[in-house]
Every structure is written in structure tokens, then in C-alpha cells.
Amino acid sequence: MNSRRRQRILECARDIYLEQGLKALSMRKIAAQVGLSPMALYRHFKDRKDLVFQLVEEGFRIFGSYLHQALEGRTPQVRLHRTGEAYLRFALEQSRYYQMIFMSPEQLGCESIPLEIQNKAYATFQFLVDRVQESMRAGILKMGEPMEVTLVLWAQSHGLVSLFLLGHFGERNDKNFQKIYRTSIQRILDGLER
Amino acid sequence: MNSRRRQRILECARDIYLEQGLKALSMRKIAAQVGLSPMALYRHFKDRKDLVFQLVEEGFRIFGSYLHQALEGRTPQVRLHRTGEAYLRFALEQSRYYQMIFMSPEQLGCESIPLEIQNKAYATFQFLVDRVQESMRAGILKMGEPMEVTLVLWAQSHGLVSLFLLGHFGERNDKNFQKIYRTSIQRILDGLER
Amino acid sequence: MNSRRRQRILECARDIYLEQGLKALSMRKIAAQVGLSPMALYRHFKDRKDLVFQLVEEGFRIFGSYLHQALEGRTPQVRLHRTGEAYLRFALEQSRYYQMIFMSPEQLGCESIPLEIQNKAYATFQFLVDRVQESMRAGILKMGEPMEVTLVLWAQSHGLVSLFLLGHFGERNDKNFQKIYRTSIQRILDGLER
Amino acid sequence: MNSRRRQRILECARDIYLEQGLKALSMRKIAAQVGLSPMALYRHFKDRKDLVFQLVEEGFRIFGSYLHQALEGRTPQVRLHRTGEAYLRFALEQSRYYQMIFMSPEQLGCESIPLEIQNKAYATFQFLVDRVQESMRAGILKMGEPMEVTLVLWAQSHGLVSLFLLGHFGERNDKNFQKIYRTSIQRILDGLER
DNA sequence: TATGAATGAGTATTCATTCAT
DNA sequence: GATGAATGAATACTCATTCAT
Numbered sequence: 001m002n003s004r005r006r007q008r009i010l011e012c013a014r015d016i017y018l019e020q021g022l023k024a025l026s027m028r029k030i031a032a033q034v035g036l037s038p039m040a041l042y043r044h045f046k047d048r049k050d051l052v053f054q055l056v057e058e059g060f061r062i063f064g065s066y067l068h069q070a071l072e073g074r075t076p077q078v079r080l081h082r083t084g085e086a087y088l089r090f091a092l093e094q095s096r097y098y099q100m101i102f103m104s105p106e107q108l109g110c111e112s113i114p115l116e117i118q119n120k121a122y123a124t125f126q127f128l129v130d131r132v133q134e135s136m137r138a139g140i141l142k143m144g145e146p147m148e149v150t151l152v153l154w155a156q157s158h159g160l161v162s163l164f165l166l167g168h169f170g171e172r173n174d175k176n177f178q179k180i181y182r183t184s185i186q187r188i189l190d191g192l193e194r
Numbered sequence: 195m196n197s198r199r200r201q202r203i204l205e206c207a208r209d210i211y212l213e214q215g216l217k218a219l220s221m222r223k224i225a226a227q228v229g230l231s232p233m234a235l236y237r238h239f240k241d242r243k244d245l246v247f248q249l250v251e252e253g254f255r256i257f258g259s260y261l262h263q264a265l266e267g268r269t270p271q272v273r274l275h276r277t278g279e280a281y282l283r284f285a286l287e288q289s290r291y292y293q294m295i296f297m298s299p300e301q302l303g304c305e306s307i308p309l310e311i312q313n314k315a316y317a318t319f320q321f322l323v324d325r326v327q328e329s330m331r332a333g334i335l336k337m338g339e340p341m342e343v344t345l346v347l348w349a350q351s352h353g354l355v356s357l358f359l360l361g362h363f364g365e366r367n368d369k370n371f372q373k374i375y376r377t378s379i380q381r382i383l384d385g386l387e388r
Numbered sequence: 389m390n391s392r393r394r395q396r397i398l399e400c401a402r403d404i405y406l407e408q409g410l411k412a413l414s415m416r417k418i419a420a421q422v423g424l425s426p427m428a429l430y431r432h433f434k435d436r437k438d439l440v441f442q443l444v445e446e447g448f449r450i451f452g453s454y455l456h457q458a459l460e461g462r463t464p465q466v467r468l469h470r471t472g473e474a475y476l477r478f479a480l481e482q483s484r485y486y487q488m489i490f491m492s493p494e495q496l497g498c499e500s501i502p503l504e505i506q507n508k509a510y511a512t513f514q515f516l517v518d519r520v521q522e523s524m525r526a527g528i529l530k531m532g533e534p535m536e537v538t539l540v541l542w543a544q545s546h547g548l549v550s551l552f553l554l555g556h557f558g559e560r561n562d563k564n565f566q567k568i569y570r571t572s573i574q575r576i577l578d579g580l581e582r
Numbered sequence: 583m584n585s586r587r588r589q590r591i592l593e594c595a596r597d598i599y600l601e602q603g604l605k606a607l608s609m610r611k612i613a614a615q616v617g618l619s620p621m622a623l624y625r626h627f628k629d630r631k632d633l634v635f636q637l638v639e640e641g642f643r644i645f646g647s648y649l650h651q652a653l654e655g656r657t658p659q660v661r662l663h664r665t666g667e668a669y670l671r672f673a674l675e676q677s678r679y680y681q682m683i684f685m686s687p688e689q690l691g692c693e694s695i696p697l698e699i700q701n702k703a704y705a706t707f708q709f710l711v712d713r714v715q716e717s718m719r720a721g722i723l724k725m726g727e728p729m730e731v732t733l734v735l736w737a738q739s740h741g742l743v744s745l746f747l748l749g750h751f752g753e754r755n756d757k758n759f760q761k762i763y764r765t766s767i768q769r770i771l772d773g774l775e776r
Numbered sequence: 777t778a779t780g781a782a783t784g785a786g787t788a789t790t791c792a793t794t795c796a797t
Numbered sequence: 798g799a800t801g802a803a804t805g806a807a808t809a810c811t812c813a814t815t816c817a818t
Contacts, residue, residue: 188385784814
């Protein structure tokens with residue numbers, strides 16, 4: 001019951017955020033959406049900040065679930081490829097969450113990203129490193145510093161998605177972006193494969 | 195005098211933005227800084243949005259001036275290399291402007307980026323395309339679709355800078371980032387050079 | 389006009405304070421009383437604190453005007469006596485202001501009393517010291533450390549008024565208190581006169 | 583157990599009050615400190631007022647215990663002197679309680695001080711009267727109306743302590759205040775002794 | 777051109793308290 | 798006896814903006 005309500009509040013907050021962005025995500029609006037008094041929210045979340053952070057964590061959780069599916073692949077090569085595809089899918093299907101995950105402390109309205117969230121971010125990066133590492137071991141990628149190589153791939157992915165979501169590729173066209181994304185990533189891989 | 199005032203307002207707005215970020219950039223603060231009444235600003239800018247847009251344009255202007263210096267290089271190769279370095283320098287020396295240039299409409303507080311700004315962004319992209327194109331013609335890069343190749347390079351640069359400014363590389367350390375940036379870009383070029 | 393409004397706000401604030409005390413003195417209530425929107429007050433006062441401080445200063449000003457009348461007396465003895473009477477009159481006629489003047493920082497809602505107010509308090513004390521000093525010189529009071537003697541008189545006055553206003557003498561009865569006050573002060577003076 | 587709990591709550595409330603003052607003494611904070619839900623407090627106290635009143639009574643109880651020790655003196659003179667010293671010690675060692683005991687109804691958040699507390703205050707006063715009376719009978723003080731004389735002494739003590747705790751003697755300096763207190767009281771006594 | 781006054785909508789938050797469980 | 802959920806009223810304050818002067 002406690003956590004039920006809490007979940008419900010979080011969902012409404014998510015919807016408002018997804019539709020109107022972070023700036024419009026006020027306690028009042030959330031409460032109105034949920035059908036409670038604004039104060040009721042404080043039973044479940046210490047702060048607006050607290051609530052927002054929970055939302056970010058939710059974003060990471062979802063991101064993680066997308067990436068995790070890549071592990072179903074039976075070889076390092078497949079898993080590496082699927083990871084790239086999962087990244088792409090998350091970016092397109094959960095664009096708002098994608099943006100939320102990559103928000104600056106300032107945008108989140110805090111001095112510095114809380115440790116809990118930093119850890120989640122680090123875990124995600126680690127997942128990518130793992131994929132690269134096992135691909136190196138399997139001889140699919142040239143040997144090298146895994147973190148460095150991961151960074152190249154991550155930066156490429158994030159760069160592309162950022163520019164796309166920012167509208168720098170014109171009107172949003174997911175199909176088209178998929179092509180671009182895959183081509184670009186492949187180009188990078190071409191330089192990294194043996 | 196009209197435009198003198200206007201310039202002065204814009205400069206103050208810039209300073210506040212550079213120091214405290216966009217959210218703290220309020221008409222009141224700007225006015226106080228300039229030494230005018232808040233209302234006086236409306237003589238020069240339709241509203242806050244308008245003022246912010248002008249600021250973004252200023253950011254593009256500065257970005258342009260950084261990139262432009264790359265043209266002093268005497269060969270396509272040098273110019274290509276210097277472009278990458280200019281991008282890096284702008285990102286590190288003018289981080290706030292960098293962030294402003296790559297803000298989403300939402301963060302800027304508008305439905306969609308106004309055409310004027312979109313054009314500036316496009317112009318920047320075009321400059322990069324030019325560098326790639328001439329490098330291809332000069333045989334420094336493998337032949338290919340110039341826009342596509344440019345995108346790969348741009349995405350890489352932007353991805354790296356974004357992640358860096360977001361703090362995903364730990365405490366800000368410019369020297370260290372420069373190394374990472376250069377290595378990563380070189381890796382990409384390695385895959386693109388003949 | 390500016391200062392006219394300001395004055396009017398201060399008067400309303402004073403009335404609310406006088407009737408309902410400091411805790412009830414909210415920006416909203418003041419605004420409602422004045423007939424303005426709550427926000428209009430901020431045109432004239434930086435803060436609630438600012439407004440309250442101004443009110444305290446007003447209190448000191450009034451206190452000062454009461455004491456000042458004692459200077460009309462033609463001899464040190466008369467002036468000393470009238471000062472005691474002025475203190476008494478202020479306490480009874482302006483009880484709320486009396487209480488406000490002797491509020492702790494905590495009650496005023498601030499870390500420490502601002503310097504401006506501290507100075508006003510000091511000035512008042514100095515006025516009392518002056519009366520004692522000239523009485524000593526005139527041979528009305530035994531010679532001694534003027535500040536120390538002043539303190540005895542001030543403490544006696546303040547102690548009596550405090551206890552009275554706190555209701556420790558039963559139902560408020562001004563006539564009765566006047567007697568008590570005069571007798572007590574006289575007792576003190578008896579011990580101080582030559 | 584009932585009264586055990588109750589006692590525990592009161593102690594926590596006291597600690598919060600002693601550390602942070604009355605305004606910060608909220609049901610929530612007390613509950614958190616005790617380790618109960620805010621609502622549990624209402625099982626033991628009708629409302630916040632009730633709880634605060636109990637706290638004031640506690641203050642009087644402690645005050646009483648300080649004064650009571652003066653009775654250990656073997657002569658009226660010693661007892662009178664020790665009473666003054668006990669008053670001083672209570673004021674310095676239990677300043678917060680001192681302030682609480684001498685709070686106005688308003689500060690306590692009620693229309694008028696409840697009878698129970700008035701009685702406690704009266705009892706304290708009576709204790710002082712007793713000391714004066716026996717000193718008169720013993721020929722230590724000049725004969726006179728005991729209540730009146732007591733008032734002079736009480737007012738002096740309270741006045742001094744009030745002004746001291748309000749910070750009107752500069753930075754708090756207990757040693758220094760002790761001197762002032764003793765000198766001033768002695769001055770009064772000089773005028774009252776035979 | 778510029779300003780001073782004022783507004784209205786909005787923000788997060790604190791608190792004592794009621795009520796069903 | 799105690800709790801968790803929720804409320805309603807209140808608070809100070811920030812901001813962009815309108816309007817008469």
C-alpha cells in the first residue's frame with residue numbers, strides 16, 4: 001500500500017516529465033495528477049529532489065533492462081552487436097529517460113550528482129567495458145585498453161543520439177536515424193576489428 | 195545608443211549565464227547587473243526567450259571564430275587537424291557556451307529551436323563537412339559520403355565533450371581530457387584514412 | 389509616493405503586530421490589510437526580516453521620543469525623574485513596542501541582532517548613562533561608576549516592566565503598577581542618593 | 583509504561599527546546615527524536631500546547647530545586663544570600679529554562695498562561711517573600727512591606743538576567759556577569775539593610 | 777525611452793491535526 | 798496503544814510581465 005502509492009506517484013511524475021520535461025515537474029502538478037493533496041507526496045518522498053532522483057534511478061533501471069537483454073546473445077560478437085542495438089532502442093523508445101540519464105547536475109537542480117546515481121552510471125559503463133573486453137579476448141576486436149576503446153564506442157553512440165534528439169538531423173525520423181547510427185558504429189568497429 | 199545599450203545588456207546576461215547558468219538568468223538579475231530597471235530590458239528584447247536566443251547566437255558566433263582559425267592552416271590535413279583542436283579548445287575554454295549551443299528547446303524554454311539558430315548550427319556543420327570534403331579530395335581521407343563521415347567525427351567529438359562536461363570522467367581534469375580526446379579522434383581517423 | 393506606501397505598509401504591519409503579535413505578522417496578512425497583493429510588499433522591503441527590523445527601529449524611534457521629552461526638565465534632578473517617568477509611560481502606552489524592543493534574536497527570527505538595531509539600543513542606554521552622570525556631577529547621586537549605577541536603575545525598571553507585562557502582578561492594572569514602579573525606583577534611588 | 587513513555591517524550595522535547603528553541607520544537611521533530619510516529623505523541627499530550635506547558639512546569643520544578651538548596655543555610659541571612667546565588671546559578675546554567683519560565687503567553691502560543699503555571703510562578707515568588715520576611719524578622723533587613731521589598735529584589739535580578747541573556751552586555755561572559763549581578767544586588771541590599 | 781508600482785501565477789515546504797486501521 | 802496516510806491552511810518567496818506615467 002505504501003509502496004503502491006509511491007509507485008503510482010512515481011509513474012505520474014514520470015508521465016509529466018516525459019510529456020512536459022523536468023522544469024514542469026512540480027509537486028503540485030504531480031499531486032493533481034495522482035489525485036492527492038500536494039502534501040501527501042511528502043509522505044513518500046523527502047523532497048522534490050528526492051523524487052527526481054528516484055526518477056533518474058528508474059531511468060537507469062530501464063536502461064539497464066534494455067542492455068541486459070543483450071546478454072541473451074550466445075557469443076561475444078552477438079552480445080556486442082546487440083548491446084549497440086539495445087542502446088539505440090533505448091534512445092529511441094525512451095528518449096526522455098535517455099535525456100534524463102544524461103542530465104547535468106545543474107539541470108537536475110543539485111550541486112553534484114548523488115553517489116547512488118553516479119554508481120548506476122558507472123555500472124552502465126562497466127557493462128559496456130565488459131562487452132568490449134570479452135570481444136577482445138575472443139579476437140573480435142584488436143587488443144588494446146578496453147576502457148579507452150569502450151569510450152570511443154560510447155562517445156560515438158552518445159554523440160549521435162544527442163545530436164539526433166537535439167534535432168540536429170532535421171525533423172525526427174527514427175528509421176533514418178537507425179541507418180545513420182548503424183553505419184556510424186560500424187565504421188568505428190571497422191577501425192577496431194582485426 | 196540603442197544597440198549600445200542592447201550590447202551591454204547582452205554582455206551582462208552572458209556573464210550571469212557563464213557564472214550561474216541558465217536557470218539563474220532572470221530579467222531582474224540582468225537588469226540589476228546592467229544598472230537598469232527590469233522593464234528597460236523589454237525595450238530591447240521582446241521577452242526573456244528573445245534575449246536567451248540572442249545569447250545562443252552569440253555562442254555560435256564565438257564557436258565560429260574558434261573554428262575559423264583552423265583555416266589559417268596551409269593544407270587540408272593541417273586544417274582538418276586544427277579544426278579538431280579548435281573544437282577541443284572551444285569546449286574547454288568556453289564550456290558554458292558549448293553547453294548552451296547544445297541545449298534542447300525545452301531547456302531553452304521554447305517549443306522548437308528558432309530557424310535563425312538552426313541555421314547557425316547548420317553552418318557549423320557545413321564548415322566541418324568542408325574540411326572532410328577537401329581532405330577526401332586531397333587523398334587524406336578515404337573517399338565516401340562526406341556528410342556521413344563528418345557526422346562520425348562530430349558525434350565522436352560531441353559525445354566525448356558531453357560525457358566529460360557531465361562529469362562522467364570524474365573530477366574535471368582538462369589536461370587528461372585533451373589526451374583522451376586526441377587519442378579517440380585519432381582512432382577514428384585511423385579508420386578513415388587511406 | 390514610494391515612501392508614502394512604504395509608510396502605510398509599516399503602519400499596517402505595526403497594527404497587526406500590536407494586535408496579534410509577531411508570530412501572526414505574515415506578509416500575506418499585511419498585504420491584505422494594506423489592500424495590496426502580497427508581492428507588492430517586496431517592492432518596498434527586501435524581506436519579511438527587513439520589514440520586521442524596520443518595525444523594531446520604529447519602536448526605538450518612539451522610545452527615543454518618549455525619553456527625549458525628559459530633556460525639557462530644567463535641572464539634572466528633574467531630568468532624571470522625568471526619564472523614569474518617560475520609561476514608565478512608554479512601557480504602559482506602547483507595551484507592544486516595549487516588548488518588541490526587548491526581543492531576543494531568536495524571537496525576531498535571526499541569528500543575531502543587526503548592527504543598526506544594536507546601535508539604537510546602545511544609544512538608549514547611553515541616554516540613561518548621561519542622566520545618571522549629570523546627576524552625579526550635580527551632587528544628586530553619590531559618585532560612582534555611572535554605567536554601573538545606570539545598570540541598576542535600568543535593570544530595576546526593565547525587571548519591573550517585564551514582570552508586569554508578563555502578567556506576574558495579576559490582571560493588568562496600570563494605575564497599580566505605576567505606584568509599584570515609582571515606589572521601587574524610589575527605593576533604589578534612596579540607596580544611591582547622598 | 584504510560585508515564586514512562588510520557589517522561590521520555592518530555593525529555594526529548596526538552597532537549598530539542600534547549601538546543602534549538604521553542605519555535606523549532608515541532609511535534610514531528612519530537613516524535614523523530616523519540617523514535618515514534620508523530621501521532622503517538624497525542625496519546626500522551628492533548629496537543630502541542632499541552633506538551634509545551636508540561637515543559638514549562640518542568641522548568642519551574644528545576645528552578646524550584648535550585649532555590650530550595652538555599653534552605654540549607656543555617657541563618658536567614660545566609661539563606662537570603664544563597665537564594666540570590668541560586669537565582670544567578672539557575673539563570674546561567676539553565677538559561678533556556680529561565681527564558682521559558684519567563685515567556686509571554688503569546689510566545690507560548692496561548693491566550694493566557696494556564697492556572698497551573700501561574701500557581702508555580704506564584705509559589706516561586708512566595709519563596710522569595712519568605713526569605714525577605716524572615717530576614718526582616720531577624721533584623722537583617724529594615725522592616726517594611728515584604729512583598730514590596732521582594733519585588734524590588736526580584737525585579738533587579740530578573741532585569742539583570744534578562745538584559746544579559748538578550749545580549750545587551752555584549753558577548754556572553756558569565757564570569758563578568760556574576761560580578762555585575764552580585765554588585766548590583768548588593769547595592770540594593772545596601773539600601774534595604776538596617 | 778525608461779521607470780516604479782503592482783500583479784498573478786507559480787514554487788517548495790512546514791506544521792498540527794484528523795481518521796481509519 | 799500506536800501507526801500510516803492524508804489533509805488543509807499557512808508561509809516566504811521568485812519570476813516574467815502589464816500598465817500608467
